[in-house]
């Protein structure tokens with residue numbers, strides 16, 4: 001049978017990986033897919049660079065629309081990124097009856113509802129394994145491997161840049177700014193790292209996982225997003241003294257009231273496997289009713305790891321594209337007319353536990369006042385750590401740090417309690433609040 005014909009839009013780091021891995025493993029991939037998979041055309045504004053990657057046997061064009069319009073192309077692979085031209089091209093490819101493979105988490109998290117509806121109407125597949133956690137087959141696991149389960153929660157380290165920064169901050173005791181500069185120098189962080197360090201990239205991925213896990217539409221606008229820019233080496237150290245590591249987690253959880261969808265730094269018990277995922281690696285823990293806890297670990301970015309996910313989608317489409325649309329795996333795991341309107345909860349309704357650090361005057365009654373306010377708010381304390389004033393502020397210091405771990409409470413209650421504690425004259429600096437996840 002004629003190989004399935006693929007058009008690549010964009011041949012940067014991931015596109016080159018796709019080309020190289022497909023070429024290297026073509027025999028095995030054909031034996032798995034039942035048919036060859038051939039990159040027929042590559043569109044890239046940088047025609048010279050594209051030509052250098054693919055050689056002279058593959059057609060190279062500057063105009064992506066020429067690929068979409070080509071009747072020989074069966075699958076369009078979008079590797080451009082962003083919501084601008086990429087969105088137009090994906091919608092045009094769908095309208096032209098092409099299947100689409102994309103690694104574009106931002107596009108799907110924000111415009112997924114429109115894109116999946118267009119694909120459903122046209123009877124084409126939009127596949128996106130590479131959009132979440134790079135080479136880890138987490139979409140496949142959630143959508144197919146765990147299909148028997150009622151998924152309860154997912155917590156993932158789904159941004160390698162921030163995990164690298166946090167690992168370096170912990171192991172070297174350095175502050176965020178210093179490590180970020182080092183990460184940029186080494187090429188681990190982008191020149192503009194905003195999406196990574198502010199948690200946006202992780203929130204895109206968490207949004208996609210929440211949709212697949214709970215059968216709800218993708219709703220990035222409802223996600224709570226907090227990055228790692230305000231974390232200090234000191235908090236990482238205190239957390240460690242209490243038996244925790246700080247990780248940027250993407251969390252989505254089913255509760256009686258709705259779905260939690262949030263990205264923020266979290267204290268995680270140091271004994272959990274996920275707390276020991278270091279450097280740029282990714283990991284996702286899924287808790288589900290039948291299987292229990294499962295953990296997925298691997299490279300969340302990079303040329304060939306991401307290509308591995310893109311090619312897995314190409315193989316899936318090659319196997320399934322002649323099947324009736326209703327016999328294919330639904331885009332969001334649940335049949336498109338069976339999505340639920342379970343609401344995504346505002347952050348004030350989320351229930352979790354907390355690490356609080358208060359810089360306080362080292363004088364009688366301060367601890368009692370602070371813990372009294374927490375008690376008045378109905379917030380139960382799990383542990384308290386008070387540092388020696390000399391250790392915190394140098395010899396003769398009249399200030400110290402008070403670290404409090406709480407039991408679970410509603411975020412809105414904690415907001416109110418923090419406002420009251422902050423108003424105490426003996427609380428001398430903005431209170432640090434980091435959420436804590438036991439993940440048990």
Ligand code: HSE
Pocket residue numbers: 158159160161162196201300301
């Ligand atoms: N920038 C991402 C990361 C990889 O650092 O994990 C692509 O999503």
